[in-house]
Amino acid sequence: MADESALEVGRRLTAQGASVATAESCTGGLIAHRLTNIPGSSAYVLGGVVAYSNAAKHALLGVDEAVLAEHGAVSAPVAEQMARGAQLAFGATYAVSVTGIAGPGGGSADKPVGLTYIGVAGPAGVTVERHIWADDREQNKAHSADAALALLLKVMA
Numbered sequence: 184m185a186d187e188s189a190l191e192v193g194r195r196l197t198a199q200g201a202s203v204a205t206a207e208s209c210t211g212g213l214i215a216h217r218l219t220n221i222p223g224s225s226a227y228v229l230g231g232v233v234a235y236s237n238a239a240k241h242a243l244l245g246v247d248e249a250v251l252a253e254h255g256a257v258s259a260p261v262a263e264q265m266a267r268g269a270q271l272a273f274g275a276t277y278a279v280s281v282t283g284i285a286g287p288g289g290g291s292a293d294k295p296v297g298l299t300y301i302g303v304a305g306p307a308g309v310t311v312e313r314h315i316w317a318d319d320r321e322q323n324k325a326h327s328a329d330a331a332l333a334l335l336l337k338v339m340a
Contacts, residue, residue: 188332189217195339196227196276203335204273205231206244206265206280208256209299213328214279229273234265240282244268257282259300259311266302266309277339278304279331283314285323297323301331303338310338 196203205215215231218224232243237256240246245268246261254260265280283299290296297316302309312334316323 186217186220188329188336189221192218192332192335192339193221193224193227195336197223199276199339201276201339202227202229202273204229204269204275204278206269206278207231207233208235208240208265208281209283209285210281210324210327210331211235213324214281214331217328217332229275232269232272240265244272255294257284257294257298257300259302259313262300262302262311263304263309266304266311270304276306277335279335280304281327281331283323283327285320285327287320299323299327299330301327301334303331303334305338307338310334 212233218228234240234243237251241248244265246264250260262280262282266278270278280302284290284296286296299314302311314330316326
């Protein structure tokens with residue numbers, strides 16, 4: 184079955200003559216995978232970065248080390264900077280970012296397993312959403328990718 188969200192993203196990007204890039208941490212490239220599963224996606228998907236470590240977030244996406252130190256990798260400011268960094272690095276109209284704790288470990292009282300921040304950078308700025316998923320690692324990653332495509336569609340509307 185076709186991925187309806189990714190198909191709709193492709194339709195809208197094509198109609199707008201726009202492009203997209205991704206900056207992924209906890210989803211490990213799943214968003215880019217879903218976007219590039221659509222035939223013809225090379226017309227609008229420019230590329231993506233899987234920046235799992237803080238060093239990669241800084242070096243590849245320009246996330247400020249002070250922001251990482253102050254807020255942690257799983258935070259709204261980092262999701263925002265990841266999206267802006269991908270948008271700039273690829274020269275994309277839109278960029279989607281995701282950073283979170285997929286589980287089953289890695290959570291804390293302040294940042295539980297399932298906590299995820301999704302960002303979308305576009306012509307009007309950056310929008311960030313906070314989610315907490317309550318499933319296993321694979322499902323948390325899938326929920327994050329679903330939410331990222333939904334936020335991209337919302338921003339593109």
